[in-house]
Amino acid sequence: MFAVKHITDAKSNVLIQDPPIAQFLFQNTRASVIWLIVRLYLAYHWLEAGWHKFNDPAWMGPDGTGILGFWTRAAGVGANGQPVIVYGWYRSFIQFLIDSNAAPWFSKVIVAGELLIGLGLLVGALVGIAAFFGALMNMSFLMAGTVSTNPVLFFGGILLILAWKNAGYLGIDRFLLPALGTPWRQTDLGPATPLTATRRAA
Secondary structure (H helix, E strand, O other), rough: OOOOEEEHHHOEEEEEEHHHHHHHHHHHHHHHHHHOOOOOOHHHHHHHHHHHHHOHHHHHHHOOOOHHHHHHHOOOOOOOOOEEEOOOHHHHHHHHHHHHOOOHHHHHHHHHHHHHHHHHHHHHHOHHHHHHHHHHHHHHHHHOOOOOOOOHHHHHHHHHHHHHOOOOOOOHHHHHHHHHOOOOOOOOOOEEEEEEOOOOOO
8 A cells, every 4th residue: 555645625626746756857946957958958959940940041031932842742742652741631731831822921930939939948938838839840840741850859848848837947937937926826725634545556
């Protein structure tokens, strides 16, 4: 048998506490040093990618040929004769963007997004939100058949999303999140009480 602590709120809902390792990684400010390393790694890649595109006329030009070429390849078929994009609905979405001539403005949105994500992670401002949109872009590139560094960046982004409360503690979030009223202004749920689990420890 093993003992588990839980907290009961005013409505008698049982709130199960995270294990110690999760509390340290995702709640303890001392772990912010770990997340600072992850943040800087991801920030470098996002800023490098965004700055490269910003200086590329194919991406910042009036025609958006950079993203258009990427979409055209993604919506086509590979050397094996199979569609590059596995999911039909996503392939249709990419084709819709091509047909609606979205490339000129969408390419600039991507460049701005990459730079803002990198900047947010670098200075530690709204890290969870920046990591979410970064992971979303990584997933979009992966679904379009581009691997590159996207799996590593996606994994790092997911970790930062989980650590949104303390990942930016060594940064602007240390002051920004309390000013926004989160996550430290919480309702007192009362004292913790012991709970004996019915499952045997392995």
